[in-house]
Amino acid sequence: DADVTQTPRNRITKTGKRIMLECSQTKGHDRMYWYRQDPGLGLRLIYYSFDVKDINKGEISDGYSVSRQAQAKFSLSLESAIPNQTALYFCATSGGAKNIQYFGAGTRLSVL
Amino acid sequence: GEDVEQSLFLSVREGDSSVINCTYTDSSSTYLYWYKQEPGAGLQLLTYIFSNMDMKQDQRLTVLLNKKDKHLSLRIADTQTGDSAIYFCAESPTNFGNEKLTFGTGTRLTIIP
Numbered sequence: 001d002a003d004v005t006q007t008p009r010n011r012i013t014k015t016g017k018r019i020m021l022e023c024s025q026t027k028g029h030d031r032m033y034w035y036r037q038d039p040g041l042g043l044r045l046i047y048y049s050f051d052v053k054d055i056n057k058g059e060i061s062d063g064y065s066v067s068r069q070a071q072a073k074f075s076l077s078l079e080s081a082i083p084n085q086t087a088l089y090f091c092a093t094s095g096g097a098k099n100i101q102y103f104g105a106g107t108r109l110s111v112l
Numbered sequence: 113g114e115d116v117e118q119s120l121f122l123s124v125r126e127g128d129s130s131v132i133n134c135t136y137t138d139s140s141s142t143y144l145y146w147y148k149q150e151p152g153a154g155l156q157l158l159t160y161i162f163s164n165m166d167m168k169q170d171q172r173l174t175v176l177l178n179k180k181d182k183h184l185s186l187r188i189a190d191t192q193t194g195d196s197a198i199y200f201c202a203e204s205p206t207n208f209g210n211e212k213l214t215f216g217t218g219t220r221l222t223i224i225p
Contacts, residue, residue, distance in 0.1 A: 103154035
């Protein structure tokens with residue numbers, strides 16, 4: 001089983017809909033992250049959490065919100081989806097001094 | 113803020129060496145990383161280097177770090193078709209409690225048969 005699991009893997013939704021992307025991990029890490037990947041732009045950080053009571057905005061948090069329900073779970077919500085939020089979304093976790101991040105397989109989101 | 117730059121594309125003949133380059137701006141970087149992303153998959157750590165090292169070798173992979181020029185490179189010897197992927201450079205800052213990574217744009221490596 002994967003250490004970092006994202007659901008769903010693919011999602012098509014309509015403009016204005018609220019959707020949630022979920023991430024769970026079995027690595028026992030405190031730190032969790034949500035990124036967005038767009039062609040030619042690399043990975044951009046949306047939100048990150050260093051423990052259950054800690055939530056921080058990344059560089060592109062507008063239009064997104066997160067919830068850290070437990071150490072192992074970190075979900076990303078789009079309150080009112082818009083077409084320019086069409087992208088590949090990744091969840092990651094890290095722990096330890098080397099700050100190596102472990103990624104889920106990604107969620108491909110299309111907003112029509 | 114921190115910035116990490118890479119070329120977007122690289123094509124290499126099978127069996128040749130591939131060299132992927134990266135420049136970064138944060139002089140306080142502690143660790144620098146290379147991640148590989150295969151089609152339909154997430155990023156997977158290939159290797160990393162601590163900032164007080166100049167070079168790290170791991171089988172077919174050689175990482176070179178020029179801290180003065182803030183330049184990082186990844187050399188893949190004897191490139192194979194399975195090396196086709198997007199390669200991301202990333203850096204982590206020194207200050208504890210700020211363990212975010214900054215990623216480059218990724219370099220898409222294409223292998224020519």
